[in-house]
Amino acid sequence: MDLPYSFDKWRHIFEESFPDLDKYGSIYKDLHQHPELPCQESRTAAVVAGHLESLGYQVKKNIGGHGLVGILSNGTGKTVLLRSELDALPIKEDTGLLYASKAKQVDEDGISKHVMHACGHDMHMASLLGAADLMKSIKDIWSGTQVCLFQPNEERLLGGQAMIEDGLFSKIPLPDIVLGQHAVPIKAGTIGTRPGRVLGFLDSLDVRVYGKGTHSSTPELGIDPILIASCIVSRLQMVVAREIDTKEPCVVTCGTFHGGTDASIIPEYADFKVDVRSFNKDIQLAAVKAVKRIIQGECQAARSPKTPRILTATSCPPIDNDEQATARFTRALRGFYGDIASEKVLLMDLDMTADDFVLFGHPPGGKPIPYIYWNYGVTPGDQYDEAEREGTIQDLPCNHNSKFAPEIEPSLRAGIEALAIASVLFFEDGARSAHISSQNTVAAMSMDRFYHLY
Incomplete structure (x- = not known):
């Protein structure tokens, strides 16, 4: 050779x-x-x-x-x-x-x-x-x-x-x-x-938030998990906008959202998934911590009857x-x-x-x-x-x-x-x-x- x-x-x-x-x-x-x-x-x-x-x-x-x-x-x-x-x-x-x-x-x-x-x-x-x-x-x-x-x-x-x-x-x-x-x-x-x-880093979270089912005509008798989840997804955008160093790239994305079976039913729970991505380990840990804090806080504020389920589906270095x-x-x-x-x-x-x-x-x-x-x-x-x-x-x-x-x-x-x-x-x-x-x-x-x- x-x-x-x-x-x-x-x-x-x-x-x-x-x-x-x-x-x-x-x-x-x-x-x-x-x-x-x-x-x-x-x-x-x-x-x-x-x-x-x-x-x-x-x-x-x-x-x-x-x-x-x-x-x-x-x-x-x-x-x-x-x-x-x-x-x-x-x-x-x-x-x-x-x-x-x-x-x-x-x-x-x-x-x-x-x-x-x-x-x-x-x-x-x-x-x-x-x-x-x-x-x-x-x-x-x-x-x-x-x-x-x-x-x-x-x-x-x-x-x-x-x-x-x-x-x-x-x-x-x-x-x-x-x-x-x-x-x-x-x-x-x-x-x-x-x-x-x-x-970059990735942490993908599977989330379920709980409510209390009722007829859509009587929302005061239930707790709407779709509304809770919607508030969470909107508020999560504040993590990057207000909690992450502006010099550090970070993305928080909700890619799936599922709740309910019919327009007349306020369901018992709603599911969504969140991806957190960054290039910096400290930023990643801070962002994931903030996402979990917001999910738990919104559920508490809305009187959710159960602690939200937050599972890490995937974590990639x-x-x-x-x-x-x-x-x-x-x-x-x-x-x-x-x-x-x-x-x-x-x-x-x-x-x-x-x-x-x-x-x-x-x-x-x-x-x-x-x-x-x-x-x-x-x-x-x-x-x-x-x-x-x-x-x-x-x-x-x-x-x-x-x-x-x-x-x-x-x-x-x-x-x-x-x-x-x-x-x-x-x-x-x-x-x-x-x-x-x-x-x-x-x-x-x-x-x-x-x-x-x-």
Whole structure:
């Protein structure tokens, strides 16, 4: 193996062996047309597993639900883990695409809902499968073990932990680095990287407030939990406006609200969910404390007959990219893209969202594993340029929107290239270390012989 590889050589090898984009575009469309809700990703997992097996990967299925891994062993060296997600969202698609989803599934609450890949997980899967294909084709230039991980139930931020608790790290070689990417509404084909913190804290609270049921014509005989919950949701907006340092980003959002069964009935309770997000641990703790205080205070003020139920449904730590590894990956991207690097490789924006990808960098009882999480753009270039000129970028369809419609090309190519560039880079690190170690061993042997002779 020649060390080190030049980026010109990488480009040449990639171009010669790059997978058929029409093929992976078709896989993308199929996954897009057949989305599945968290914990119900059986068809999606079967499609992914079948394709990995066709490429010669060893596949291990049903890890933490429908999670799976594909393993390609290619000699000695580092283990590089690439991660994608499987699940979709309960959203009715409104993109007008010929391959738009018409799928419906019964969700965990027993309600039948429209389902859509509105977060880009279909693009993530197609990109990772394409990268798996490329890495198999160019395996003569790298040595080590490639692990392709497909996670279930990411949208509820529970699938990563489920895979780990189901023995993920006993089913795969311990990774030396963990890599993940996410499709976002920036210009298609661009890649955004950032060292250090990139995603924030999340605490998601399930809340039930209690009232006293009665007929709507006699509200004085009851206690209205819908009114209590409405007051709480409105007052929660004061947490950020009046209690959080204005220099610190923080978001408090109510995303669901359910109460009652009929207009003539004041019900016994009302349910809602609250997400609290920030980038700062102290701010996060303060905001969550304030949210709970307001919920309890409003219930007390309204004479609620029972203490409100407040459950933490999900709590997710922030993502802090390994600074050295991220800097090396960014340099590799710029070297690979050469003259067009300034157009292709961007500084990733700080993002208030959360992702349990971070958990794969923290194996139970082991040392933290360095990881890199980056973004790649999927918005058609002409649309993005026009929005930038007109100052309407905020109006472009974004993740979790019914009109979110990634442009397959050049998004798919960028997704495949980024994963493959990162993989080859860190496999090369292992090969270089082994090469240096070998040279040091020879030098030590020579020194031993020198002392033996004299």
